[in-house]
Amino acid sequence: MSQLVDLVIFGGTGDLSSRKLLPALFQLHRHGLAERLQRIVATGRSEMDTDAFRQIARDNLLRYLPDDDWDETIWSEFRERLHYVRVEAAHAEHYRALASLLQEGHSQGQLYYLATLPALYGEICQQLQAAGAVGEHSRVVLEKPLGHDLASCQQINHQVDQVFSEEATFRIDHYLGKETVQNLLALRFGNQLFQPMWNNTFVSSVQITVAEEIGVAGRGSYYAETGALRDMVQNHLLQVLSIVAMEPPASLQASDIRDEKMKVLRSLEPITAANVKERTVRGRYAEGAVDGHAVKGFLEEDEFQHAEDTETFVALKASINNWRWAGVPFYLRTGKRLSRRYSEIVIEYRRPPFSLFANDPQELTNKLVIHLQPEESISLHTLNKKPGLRSKLKLQPVELHLTDDQQRVEDSYDAYERLLLDALHGDQTLFMRRDEVETAWRWIDTIIAAWEENSTPIKNYNAGTMGPNAATALIAVDGRQWHE
Known part of the structure; x- marks a missing residue:
């Protein structure tokens, strides 16, 4: 029983x-x-x-x-x-x-x-x-959030550790309960088609976006002292990044999977005062319109009039210093009051060394797009011949869906259902280990210190857009653009 x-x-x-x-x-x-x-x-x-x-x-x-x-x-x-x-x-x-x-x-x-x-x-x-x-x-x-910085996180972990062992402690991140995030394990390690091409030889870049339409009204006591970097990047985005970039684990046991995630977090190149200007963008929403409705700017909200140093948007260019991912930029962005609500991972593959096709659209590349919300799905973007009687072959993009739409509807569940079920059964696979959380905070603290040292400004963006122009420039300087 x-x-x-x-x-x-x-x-x-x-x-x-x-x-x-x-x-x-x-x-x-x-x-x-x-x-x-x-x-x-x-x-x-x-x-x-x-x-x-x-x-x-x-x-x-x-x-x-x-x-x-x-x-x-x-x-x-x-x-x-x-x-x-x-x-x-x-x-x-x-x-x-x-x-x-x-x-x-x-x-x-x-x-x-x-x-x-x-x-x-x-x-x-x-x-x-x-x-x-x-x-x-x-x-x-x-x-979450487990603390405000590394020191406060360590203090909380120490206090909890006096009562509950690490094996009895479940640090939750609801993004890890999403079906598609878990499906990354099956996609990567259950298909020989993708595994050989999951490295810097074939992958050009990786994008991780968590965009929200909502603002931050009603969270004054928390958000004014937190901002987008601490609120979203330290946990959600870095957890997703670690699963995307991890090496094959020895098994599907919680300890083996979390060991590989830790290796990724430890391999993140620090963003310091020397490179923070080129690697990060801070933003704050001004008044605008979202879904056809006028909304106030962040500093016009009653709870945030004195939060001039709080960002509601952040974009980062991260680098992982290991053999698999050296030279592959990981672009992360998240923000409030953006044009629409969605979360996705985009694996962009390298182009062929030259093209045989006339008028080949250079901006089109093979991409694996993993949608996390509002709908969960995986699709592969390829190039096919454009139909028609033409003297020369021309290319057009085609999107191939790799998930069963009917099954997804029938078997859909909320992330908290998955995580609560696992916690009841004592399965820690989809929960964060203490060293994961603290290593993530250590990386985030370095960015915050660099912002303070450089007095990094916060760029305004109109509510209902996809963030400040500087975020577009962050990726455009590498000859790329955000997938939208």
Whole structure:
């Protein structure tokens, strides 16, 4: 029989729990994948009973779940798993009440999901231990951001490590739960077609883009002190980069995969004061229009009027100093209030040494495009003969879809469903190891120090565009352009 687990969500009444965690858990229950889950215990600072919380949870599920996924019968079963306990971070008696509730059940372990401010992670873990709520089969999930820089990240990791071992600690990055990111492993290591060409002999450049239409209103206490580099590049983009660039692992075990990701992060060439001007662009959105609606500029938002040194866009040219990727630029960009929401990886292959075809469009190259959101798919861009009765062969681009559209619709799931399921089963493959997170912060801290030393300016861009002109120039100087 599988070991039963109680899932305790700290911050269980917050935005992440309402929008992502509880809907994901409902879906796991609906699909019969939550057999290991005994109870879901939400904690929060508000005084309420379990029935009141269940009503709030129902309202949020109706709001955030697709209409076709709601089922009253399923809800009547799911609601019995939901419980609520008031817990304030510094109140020891609240943890003792939580521990008492957990002892009443039949579970053999606990999974603590910390969806609170990271500054509280250490205290929560220590209070749980003091209340006797941490046992041999207890695990903890840590939400990003893990700190503000390397020093704060190390402090959080040290505090958590006093209570939970590395094997029991799950550092989450929801991008790693996306089907297409996982499919990179199958694409690279399950197909002889691609593996021999996944190196600097054949690949010209790699682009990783995470573009968002939304702004940052409502996140004043966090974003004003963070910015796009810390918020997105340090975790999401560097995690995706490490999977794209990693060497074949010895096995698909979590330790082997994370060992190879670490080698990539350690091979990143530092961006310092000597090259930061040529390698980075900082941007900040000004007023403009997104999806036909006028929006304010970043500094016009009430929460950000004094955040003149906070960027909402960043573009980087990264280099990986190893034999596989030497000489191949990795272009990264992410930003708020851009023209559309999408995330993708673009592997651009080198052109043939010369062309046999008249009027060959030089800007067209073979590309492997991996779409992460809003739709998840993989496509190969090739060149074919242009149809027609012509005296000479002419080329045109053709896009070949490498994913099954029908299967993708039927088997689609939210990234948090995948990650919560893995955490319940103790599988760390799609979670970040301590040395990964700290190595990423070390690279990011060097960039921030270089910006400060050089007084790197922040370029304005109109909301509804794809960032400042300097981001276009960053890649154009190498004779390339962003894939859009």
